[in-house]
Amino acid sequence: DARVTQTPRHKVTEMGQEVTMRCQPILGHNTVFWYRQTMMQGLELLAYFRNRAPLDDSGMPKDRFSAEMPDATLATLKIQPSEPRDSAVYFCASALPPFARGYGYTFGSGTRLTVV
Amino acid sequence: KNEVEQSPQNLTAQEGEFITINCSYSVGISALHWLQQHPGGGIVSLFMLSSGKKKHGRLIATINIQEKHSSLHITASHPRDSAVYICAVGGADGLTFGKGTHLIIQP
Numbered sequence: 001d002a003r004v005t006q007t008p009r010h011k012v013t014e015m016g017q018e019v020t021m022r023c024q025p026i027l028g029h030n031t032v033f034w035y036r037q038t039m040m041q042g043l044e045l046l047a048y049f050r051n052r053a054p055l056d057d058s059g060m061p062k063d064r065f066s067a068e069m070p071d072a073t074l075a076t077l078k079i080q081p082s083e084p085r086d087s088a089v090y091f092c093a094s095a096l097p098p099f100a101r102g103y104g105y106t107f108g109s110g111t112r113l114t115v116v
Numbered sequence: 117k118n119e120v121e122q123s124p125q126n127l128t129a130q131e132g133e134f135i136t137i138n139c140s141y142s143v144g145i146s147a148l149h150w151l152q153q154h155p156g157g158g159i160v161s162l163f164m165l166s167s168g169k170k171k172h173g174r175l176i177a178t179i180n181i182q183e184k185h186s187s188l189h190i191t192a193s194h195p196r197d198s199a200v201y202i203c204a205v206g207g208a209d210g211l212t213f214g215k216g217t218h219l220i221i222q223p
Contacts (some may be wrong), residue, residue: 033210043202043213046210056209091159097208104149104164105211 002026006092006108013115018080021111023092024073027105032075034060035068035091037110043091049075050097082115089113118143122203122214130222135190137217139203142184146207150188153200153216154156162188162201192220 005024009021013019025032033048036059047057047067057067069075079086092108119142129135139148150162163170163177165186170177174193179186190197198221204211 016132031208035211042215043204043211045210045212094158095208101159104161106161107151107159110159 002106004092004094004106004108006090006111008111008113009109009115013082013113014116015068015083016081017115018078019082019086019113019115020090021090021113022093023075023077023108025075025094026094026106027073029094029096030053030072031095031097032069033093033095033105034075035093037089037091046077046090079113082113083085084115087113087115118145118205118212119203120203120212120214122201122217124217125215126218126220128220128222129193131194133193133221135197135219135221137188137195137201137203137219139186139188139214140184141186141203141205141212144181144184145205147194147205148179148186149204149206149211151202151204153202155199159202190219195221195223198223 007022031050034046035043037043046059049069052069066078089110089112091110093105095105121140123138134158147166149164165179174190174191200218202215202216203214
């Protein structure tokens with residue numbers, strides 16, 4: 001089965017350090033999403049790309065978060081500097097709209113980030 | 117912004133019972149998704165539907181577009197069905213999620 005690959009699976013870092021999370025979407029999927037899951041807020045959309053172009057990053061704290069898609073096989077989410085409140089599970093998902101075709105979302109396994 | 121409400125928040129049942137989880141949303145949608153997440157695990161897409169009913173094994177999902185309501189049913193529930201079930205709405209521009217239903221099936 002095709003899958004979305006996220007690395008690292010777990011990351012513990014000290015406050016103030018830079019964190020980079022990576023996502024390899026399913027080959028052929030042209031839309032990549034970054035979501036964050038916390039106990040308090042649940043799942044929230046941070047940003048997404050279509051055909052590598054950023055379409056919406058309104059869910060991200062702009063001063064410290066950045067998302068890029070340097071090529072069709074790699075999406076990155078960076079936090080600099082990291083803060084304890086950034087501790088969460090970050091999920092990447094890829095998809096191939098339009099959904100009327102019946103293609104849904106495929107989620108990666110997530111990166112569990114702990115900032116101490 | 118779409119508001120997605122799920123009920124119940126928590127559900128404990130005995131093995132073999134018929135399970136129903138409900139989801140309602142506030143704004144018309146292109147698609148509704150049911151997702152499953154095991155403790156500490158990733159998210160698996162169970163169904164995507166825009167009308168009617170879909171069935172996969174012991175899982176059935178229905179949607180009523182006019183009522184803005186969807187249900188996920190599990191027949192002959194099993195302890196391995198224990199997980200968080202999440203309803204989400206949206207499409208090509210991203211998903212809005214409910215808070216999830218934490219389901220425990222006891223042997």
